[in-house]
Amino acid sequence: MDIPVVDFSTYDPASAGAIEALARQVKAALGETGFMTVINSGVDEAAISGVFARSSAFFRRDSAFKERFLYRDAGENFGYQGLGMESLEPGKPGDLKESFTLRLNKNAPFADERWPSAEFRDTVTAFYGECTAAANRMLHVMASAFALAPDYFSSTVGGENVALRLLRYPGGQAVEEGGEQYGAGAHTDYGILTLLFQRDVGGLEVQDQQGNWQAVPCVPGAVVINTGDLMEHWTNGRFRSTLHRVRPMTTSRERYSVAFFVDPDSATLVDALPACVDAANPLRYAPITAGEHIRRKLERTHNH
Numbered sequence: 001m002d003i004p005v006v007d008f009s010t011y012d013p014a015s016a017g018a019i020e021a022l023a024r025q026v027k028a029a030l031g032e033t034g035f036m037t038v039i040n041s042g043v044d045e046a047a048i049s050g051v052f053a054r055s056s057a058f059f060r061r062d063s064a065f066k067e068r069f070l071y072r073d074a075g076e077n078f079g080y081q082g083l084g085m086e087s088l089e090p091g092k093p094g095d096l097k098e099s100f101t102l103r104l105n106k107n108a109p110f111a112d113e114r115w116p117s118a119e120f121r122d123t124v125t126a127f128y129g130e131c132t133a134a135a136n137r138m139l140h141v142m143a144s145a146f147a148l149a150p151d152y153f154s155s156t157v158g159g160e161n162v163a164l165r166l167l168r169y170p171g172g173q174a175v176e177e178g179g180e181q182y183g184a185g186a187h188t189d190y191g192i193l194t195l196l197f198q199r200d201v202g203g204l205e206v207q208d209q210q211g212n213w214q215a216v217p218c219v220p221g222a223v224v225i226n227t228g229d230l231m232e233h234w235t236n237g238r239f240r241s242t243l244h245r246v247r248p249m250t251t252s253r254e255r256y257s258v259a260f261f262v263d264p265d266s267a268t269l270v271d272a273l274p275a276c277v278d279a280a281n282p283l284r285y286a287p288i289t290a291g292e293h294i295r296r297k298l299e300r301t302h303n304h
């Protein structure tokens with residue numbers, strides 16, 4: 001399975017032709033694998049490097065420091081989780097990763113003491129803005145793939161359930177290849193769309209339609225995009241929410257990644273688009289409220 005590469009340099013909201021051409025490529029990619037590699041996403045390379053630098057500076061600190069910012073609960077979805085504190089595949093041993101997850105709720109901002117530093121907060125806030133703008137361009141194209149208004153999906157994303165996550169998969173993990181414990185256990189993402197930034201250490205794998213795991217390559221400067229469960233619901237399965245996982249880092253190399261999860265506001269009722277339901281594609285999913293789905297998945301994966 002090849003992950004299709006889509007070049008967003010031609011994105012022009014004023015050109016119906018440009019949007020249609022992109023929509024055809026996005027529809028093919030998300031319909032086939034649920035994943036695509038986007039080049040020229042518009043996210044500034046200096047901003048990407050800046051957030052990775054901030055991430056490694058934070059994770060290099062000792063546990064006592066990092067644990068001052070511990071994740072509390074799925075409701076707020078904010079803070080530091082150490083090795084093993086999450087199992088993305090519920091019931092499996094904890095993931096061999098550490099993470100800092102953050103939301104930026106404009107109405108109820110997190111207090112200063114919840115942030116490792118003001119500089120950290122400012123860097124991730126700026127990056128969150130870059131990701132939001134890029135996600136909105138992609139959501140525009142995805143909406144046009146179904147002849148919907150440009151803001152059909154983006155208008156449901158006020159930020160309440162959007163999360164940015166810094167991830168580190170430490171090297172030297174003494175686990176067997178093919179064992180039960182992964183860097184990140186097999187899972188599907190919860191919302192509409194995920195933007196994933198990686199550097200030169202890979203490990204992400206996607207399950208193809210035959211059930212085989214395929215490596216996702218690291219393309220310099222590119223963003224890996226995948227659709228989540230709620231998008232699969234919305235499109236009645238046309239856009240797939242594909243299982244993926246991260247291999248355990250058994251050599252001395254460590255993997256860093258940054259994920260931006262674009263999820264609709266809690267009250268959004270996600271119901272299959274009429275254009276995606278017909279005799280050949282009968283309705284597959286009952287309507288679901290976004291908040292309920294996201295919260296249930298977060299709660300199932302958090303190891304207390």
Ligand SMILES: O=C(O)CCC(=O)C(=O)O
Pocket residue numbers: 165167184189196198204244245246257258259
């Ligand atoms: O770090 C990665 O490459 C993937 C992370 C991921 O799939 C997730 O956090 O949902």
Ligand SMILES: [Fe+2]
Pocket residue numbers: 187188189194244
């Ligand atoms: Fe994921």
